[in-house]
Amino acid sequence: MRSLSRRPWRIRGAAIVVLAVAVAGLLVFPRAVPNAVGQLGSLVETFLPWLGLSVPVLLGLAWWRRSGVAALAALLPVAAWLGVFGGHLGSPPGSPHDLVAVQHNVSDENADPAATVRELLKVGPGLIALEEVTPAALAAYAAAMPAEYAHHTVQGTVGLWSRYPLSEARLLDIRPRDVGTDWNRGLRAVARMPGGDVAVYVAHLPSMRIGVSGLGSARRNESAARLGAAIAADPLGKVLLLGDLNYTVDDRELAPISALLSTAESTFAFSWPARAPVARIDQIMGRSVTVTEVWALPATGSDHLPIAARIRL
Numbered sequence: 001m002r003s004l005s006r007r008p009w010r011i012r013g014a015a016i017v018v019l020a021v022a023v024a025g026l027l028v029f030p031r032a033v034p035n036a037v038g039q040l041g042s043l044v045e046t047f048l049p050w051l052g053l054s055v056p057v058l059l060g061l062a063w064w065r066r067s068g069v070a071a072l073a074a075l076l077p078v079a080a081w082l083g084v085f086g087g088h089l090g091s092p093p094g095s096p097h098d099l100v101a102v103q104h105n106v107s108d109e110n111a112d113p114a115a116t117v118r119e120l121l122k123v124g125p126g127l128i129a130l131e132e133v134t135p136a137a138l139a140a141y142a143a144a145m146p147a148e149y150a151h152h153t154v155q156g157t158v159g160l161w162s163r164y165p166l167s168e169a170r171l172l173d174i175r176p177r178d179v180g181t182d183w184n185r186g187l188r189a190v191a192r193m194p195g196g197d198v199a200v201y202v203a204h205l206p207s208m209r210i211g212v213s214g215l216g217s218a219r220r221n222e223s224a225a226r227l228g229a230a231i232a233a234d235p236l237g238k239v240l241l242l243g244d245l246n247y248t249v250d251d252r253e254l255a256p257i258s259a260l261l262s263t264a265e266s267t268f269a270f271s272w273p274a275r276a277p278v279a280r281i282d283q284i285m286g287r288s289v290t291v292t293e294v295w296a297l298p299a300t301g302s303d304h305l306p307i308a309a310r311i312r313l
Helices: 014-028 040-046 048-065 068-073 075-088 113-121 135-144 218-232 252-258
Strands: 099-105 127-131 151-155 158-162 166-171 186-193 196-204 209-211 214-216 239-244 282-287 290-296 307-312
Touching: 014 048, 014 068, 014 075, 040 048, 040 252, 048 068, 048 075, 068 075, 099 113, 099 239, 099 282, 113 135, 127 196, 127 239, 151 166, 151 186, 158 166, 158 186, 158 196, 196 218, 218 239, 218 252, 282 290, 282 307
Parallel strands: 099 127, 196 239
Antiparallel strands: 099 307, 127 158, 151 158, 166 186, 186 196, 209 214, 239 282, 290 307
């Protein structure tokens, strides 16, 4: 009797299945990507939500291969994406709050400070934090602020305008070691609010650079560590941080700060670049206060979008 040869069992579209599983795994476990080479892990975490765009590609490939198994596998990234980012989709506007705060890197090339301030005032903020306020433009920003924001402090190129009295306003040194003393991009002040004093930090961390060697972020990480140390040592229980951190909240290198402070998952509120925002690198975060909602505001004369937050004190 002639023996029958057995053909190996194969899944049509097996490569698509493997790719779908890999994308789902990356969404759930992005820290599996090491940072040792070019800060690749941080780069993935910065743009992590955009991995969801792989789903229609995977479904298209599954249709091309006529593979039901591959089509089902393409749903794994959908489930993973919803598990990680679903909280950004379900928060209704108008969350309960005691305070609205606005954060904006206004750009040192902003040609219309007055129009920028008018846009920020539309949400009725109690606190307004600005970065890249150049000495030449400071008078224009100050003049555009209504009288109720008479409480303010500007340290270097960062400023805070408040409806509430401010005290203990001072420069906060978050300079990387190889940066000169003219680099002043941090401040701390105490806002005397109806619910008690709140330590308010405004910070502008160094930019990251993406090049052939990967993500250049050594200065940013060093500055974040210094800022995190200052917040950890702050004697007040309630803390608010508003700033252009040049980090997304998913970036593992933000740990010196994100381990101490939290923010809302209300919307993605992408803030950079203004013309086609792909990441939120501007943040409003708090300790012993609750950021209930974060959203992006319309474009100004800056390369960043402003962001606003509702906060329970």
